[in-house]
Each structure stands twice: as structure tokens, then as C-alpha cells.
Amino acid sequence: MTVAETAYAKINLALHVRGKREDGYHEIETLFAFVDAGDTLVARPAERDSLTTVGEFAQALDNPFDNLVMRALNALPHPQGLEVTLEKNLPVAAGLGGGSADAGAMFRIIEHYHGLPEDWQLRAERLGADVPSCVRSEMAIGRGTGAELEPVKNDMAGMxxxxxxxxxxxxxxxxxxxxxxxxxxxxxxxxxxxxxxxxxxxxxxxxxxxxxxxxxxxxxxxxxxxxxxxxxxxxxxxxxxxxxxxxxxxxxxxxxxxxxxxxxxxxxxxxxxxxxxx
CATH class of the missing domain: 3.30.70.890 (GHMP kinase, C-terminal domain)
Known part of the structure; x- marks a missing residue:
């Protein structure tokens, strides 16, 4: 069965940088929001995992087999292979969390086929600070490196x-x-x-x-x-x-x-x- 997911573009409605941490990362406070458009991932069962990248910005990915889609796939248990096609519609290095959004969409695809492990948030955070917020792609406040999520009243949905x-x-x-x-x-x-x-x-x-x-x-x-x-x-x-x-x-x-x-x-x-x- 084929499964398709949109990797929703992430925007920061506000982003306050509070200082540099001892681990080299930066302490931030941000309001994550997501647009109902972005990259598209399509997956179907296969003998082994594979990734094909198409779309306007496909060539901007230097090594498509080492991008966050494959890293997300490798980070999650799945008993069968998946053949994944990534349509790269979002520009790279653009402030839209494109790679993180792709990883988040991959998490949802695995969830559809097999469910997610209990420690999926930790696995997502290991891939990048924005990835946990992109798995659900719901408006939230992010603290720490951005991975510590808090709910917020979303009175901007549909704008x-x-x-x-x-x-x-x-x-x-x-x-x-x-x-x-x-x-x-x-x-x-x-x-x-x-x-x-x-x-x-x-x-x-x-x-x-x-x-x-x-x-x-x-x-x-x-x-x-x-x-x-x-x-x-x-x-x-x-x-x-x-x-x-x-x-x-x-x-x-x-x-x-x-x-x-x-x-x-x-x-x-x-x-x-x-x-x-x-």
C-alpha cells in the first residue's frame, strides 16, 4: 500500500535567541508554525530501503542518500523495506526546516505502516533540534535548542x-x-x-x-x-x-x-x- 505525506514548511512566527549553551548550541525560544504546503514524500513497500529525489530543488541535495529522510528511516524500526520518493519543492538552507520537515513526514509514514516506538521524540531530537516539532507539525512553543515543546493557543489556524x-x-x-x-x-x-x-x-x-x-x-x-x-x-x-x-x-x-x-x-x-x- 502506497502512503503519501506532505512535509509541511516550518516558519518561526517569533524567534528569540537567549544565549549560547556550553554544548555549543544556542538557547532559543520560538513559536513554531506550519504551512499546509511543502515537500511531498511517497512510500511503498519494497525489498530494501531506497530514496529517489525529484522536484525543483532535488539537485541542491549533495548526497540524497545521506539526507534526513534516509537518516529518519534508519533511526526507526521497520520490518520491511520502503521505496521512498521525495519531491523537493522547498529551497534548501532557507529557514523553512525543509530537511526536518522531510524527516517528520518520514516518521509519520513509518507510524502509518508500523507505529512509532515509545522513544520516538528522543530519536527525532537526535536528528536535529527542529525534527520533534516537525513530526506532528502542529503550532507549538519551542525552548532549549527548539526540541522542548510546549502547547500554545493556536488562534491563527487557517490564516x-x-x-x-x-x-x-x-x-x-x-x-x-x-x-x-x-x-x-x-x-x-x-x-x-x-x-x-x-x-x-x-x-x-x-x-x-x-x-x-x-x-x-x-x-x-x-x-x-x-x-x-x-x-x-x-x-x-x-x-x-x-x-x-x-x-x-x-x-x-x-x-x-x-x-x-x-x-x-x-x-x-x-x-x-x-x-x-x-
Whole structure:
């Protein structure tokens, strides 16, 4: 039996960096949200595990057999092989948790066939800090490295989303390094305070992305994307994760579609995806 899963694009409606940990990771507080669009995984039983990668961004994966889909598959017990096809629609190194979302979708596929082991959260965390949140792909607050999840009142489900990327890959490591350098130069240092309390709408409106300025220092085109998104006065616009993808959230799909059409006309070279918040 064939099983298909969407690897839902992850966005950070707010992302506060609180400091660097002794283990080298960074302490963050973030509001994870998920768009009802992204990569697609299709699996069917086979004699042995295999992965085929197709789609616009398939070539961006240097070694498709060592990506998070295969690592997730190898991390979970399954008595039969699976032949998996990954349609890579999300840009790589884009702040959308694409690899983590793919891994999360693989966890759900294994769950469909065989169920998940009791320690699946730990197995997911070993693959990456964003992977636990991507398994369920439900809005949540993430703390620690992002793997410590807390529920939040989701009063933004069904809102329209526009994702825009200038087609410039932006690895996370250099952005965090720039965050530390910029933090050393500003009043208050690196830690600018905790995530606001309240519902998703409150956190989204009052929260910030501490990685925005560091990312812009490496990829100035992010400023151009944010400027375009701001013109249509969305409910919220911001950079996601460590960039370079930016998002805008709208109360109505028509407003999102108008913005998407205008921006596509002005910048046909930019990547876009539309969807709704889960």
C-alpha cells in the first residue's frame, strides 16, 4: 500500500535567541508554525530501503542518500523495506526546516505502516533540534535548542501565508556567528529578552526574530524581500528561522494572492509558495 505525506514548511512566527549553551548550541525560544504546503514524500513497500529525489530543488541535495529522510528511516524500526520518493519543492538552507520537515513526514509514514516506538521524540531530537516539532507539525512553543515543546493557543489556524525566498541559500551556522558579533556591539548584549506570553496572535505580533539583522548582514537581499512584503500591510511579516525565506500572514487569502501576484511581477526571479497556517 502506497502512503503519501506532505512535509509541511516550518516558519518561526517569533524567534528569540537567549544565549549560547556550553554544548555549543544556542538557547532559543520560538513559536513554531506550519504551512499546509511543502515537500511531498511517497512510500511503498519494497525489498530494501531506497530514496529517489525529484522536484525543483532535488539537485541542491549533495548526497540524497545521506539526507534526513534516509537518516529518519534508519533511526526507526521497520520490518520491511520502503521505496521512498521525495519531491523537493522547498529551497534548501532557507529557514523553512525543509530537511526536518522531510524527516517528520518520514516518521509519520513509518507510524502509518508500523507505529512509532515509545522513544520516538528522543530519536527525532537526535536528528536535529527542529525534527520533534516537525513530526506532528502542529503550532507549538519551542525552548532549549527548539526540541522542548510546549502547547500554545493556536488562534491563527487557517490564516493565509505567503513565503518568499530570493533563491540564495543561507546556512544557519554563519548567521548565529553574526548574531554573536552583532550582540557584542549593542546595548543589552546578545539576550534581548524572552518570548512574550499569550496566544499565537499575541506572540506573533509582539515577538521578534533575533536572527534577522545577522542574516541581513550576510544576505542583504532579505531586506528587499521584507520591504516588498510590508507594502501590502499583512497581519505579520518577518524572516523565518535563520533566513533567507521571509513570510507574510494575511487574514484573507485574497489579500495574500494579490500580494503574491504583485511580487511575482516585480521579482520573477524570487521563489514563492502560498498556503494556510495549520
Amino acid at each position: 493565509a501565508v505567503l513565503l518568499v525566498n530570493p533563491r540564495i541559500p543561507l546556512p544557519t551556522g554563519p548567521v548565529f556567528k553574526a548574531w554573536a558579533e552583532i550582540g557584542a556591539e549593542v546595548e543589552g548584549g546578545e539576550d534581548r529578552g524572552p518570548l512574550p506570553k499569550g496566544s499565537a496572535r499575541t506572540i506573533a505580533l509582539k515577538g521578534r526574530n533575533d536572527l534577522r539583522e545577522p542574516a541581513i548582514s550576510i544576505c542583504p537581499q532579505i531586506s528587499d524581500v521584507l520591504e516588498e512584503l510590508q507594502r501590502d500591510t499583512p497581519f505579520k511579516f518577518e524572516m523565518s528561522g535563520s533566513g533567507a525565506t521571509c513570510f507574510a500572514v494575511y487574514e484573507e487569502p485574497a489579500a495574500r494572492d494579490d500580494a503574491a501576484h504583485r511580487i511575482a511581477g516585480a521579482h520573477p526571479e524570487w521563489w514563492q509558495m502560498t498556503g494556510m497556517l495549520r
